Amino acid sequence: MRAERSESSPPCSIEEANRLRRAARIALLDRVAELRPRIVEWHAYYYAQIERLVVSLVPPGARVLDVGCGLGDLLAALRSPGGVGIDVSRRVIELAHARHPGLDLRVCDVEADALPEGPFDVVLLSDAVGHLDDVQRALENVRPLLAPDGRIVLTYHNFLWEPLLDLGERLGVKTRWPRQNWLSSADVQNLMHLSGYEAIRHGTDVLVPASVPHLSEFANRVVSRLPGARRLALVRYLVGRAAPRQEPGRLPTVSVVCPCRNERGNIREAVERTPIMGPRTELIFVDGSSIDGTLEEIESVMREYRGPLELKLVHQGCGRGKGDAVRKGFDAATGDVLMILDSDLTVPPEDLLKFYRALATGKGELINGVRLVYPMEDEAMRLLNLLGNKFFSAALSWILEQPIKDSLCGTKVLSRRHYQAIAANRASFGDFDPFGDFDLLFGAARLNLKIVDLPVRYRARTYGETKISRFRHGWLLAKMTAFGFRRFRMT
DSSP states (O other), X not given: OOOOOOTTSOOOOHHXXXXXXXXXXXXXXXXXXXXXXXXXXXXXXXXXXXXXXXXXXXXXXXXEEEETOTTSHHHHHHTOTTOEEEESOHHHHHHHHHHOTTSEEEEOOTTTSOOXXXXXEEEEEESOGGGOSOHHHXXXXXXXXXXXXXXXXXXXXXXXXXXXXXXHHHHTSSOOXXXXXXXXXXXXXXXXXXXXXXXXXXXXXXXXXXXXXXXXXXXXXXXXGSTTGGGGOSEEEEEEEEOOOOOOSSOOOEEEEEEESSOGGGHHHHHHHOOOOTTOEEEEEEEOOOSSSHHHHHHHHHHHOOSSSEEEEEEOTTOOSHHHHHHHHHHHOOSSEEEEOOTTOSSOGGGHHHHHHHHHTTSOSEEEEESSSSOOOTTSSOHHHHHHHHHHHHXXXXXXXXXXXXXXXXXXXXXXXXXXXXXXTGGGTOSOOSSSHHHHHHHHHHTTOOEEEEEOOOOOOOSSOOOOOHHHHHHHHHHHXXXXXXXXXXX
């Protein structure tokens, strides 16, 4: 059982937590920087293959912004007029200046700092997305720097290689880097879509990352691109362009529904951290007969609060389960957009802004939170829960014929209009889901709504206990998955 948070030692803010995580990552990158020249020398064949690939993807004479430029070797190879390289590590930029004194290389955090002045014909992120704290934010930040016909070029490692590369680090034959984001091609393309890009081409390269006479060149130039074998290649690449912006004619209002049972210690934080979205945002607490003082805390906060949020309280009454609480909250909601915020705050309320933008700009019609893209905080999700999530998500993706990476993330967002259509058609499936996740996913798929995954960083709970029973609820989820199979695949 996880200990309850002490009232005298409140957790640091989300901004402070993010700052500390970034600082730790930068410090480790600075330490690794001293090894970078030797790393490039030791793995010269691999880096030569990356150079060959990138040169083939970047038009000659293009002005390039190289994000995560490292030692500057790629930018030097591209011979880019007016090209700029940026890297978050001050030490690696010092080494890069010594290595390529004629290049414009700068210390810059693509997620947080002011970026070099555009426009650029190409924005390049080579082996960089795995080290970013928030990939979507970085992609959104560089989008305005692209020239009208500019392109973004990404190379990244195939997540299937994670166990092998991790073993190499443990054995000391590969440099130990900060913990990475291991993204699938679907993850990368989805993040590109959310960030305002559309993919033009994507592919694979480098099946054999070391020099093996008479084998490496044929494997990397030919076999790595063949059906079947391409799934095993180490390097994946993607070329995209900025998609035309779709801005809403009128910003929609928002209702955030927060089901809570025995979550007293999270109520004030939920109010303080929920952002204002659109012209009006209401936060609706649905109390499920709490016995730890949650109801009294909600009432106290509502009396004291003088901020811009509109606060409401709904009593769940004799209803049971999160699904019932969500439905009662949605029935009481008045906003154009309906959101679910789990009261454990393991998905940061601040991230609701991303969901709002994705829905308001037409990226999708049901925006589904995903906790399985970025590395999690320690103990944020137990191993069996993680494995169960991956299984049910893979099963649902196949059943519903839309990619759903995390079916059980509590944060889901849709328009009030679409929710009402789902509720009106609920008889198609019945009131079968005590959690509410499958109810929304099945209902959206039945109406052919576009479901879009939105990656979030999943954080450890700081107050109270999880309400999920791995085995009892896992059996319920298995039965609901089988139910979905019968309704979608056998009719």
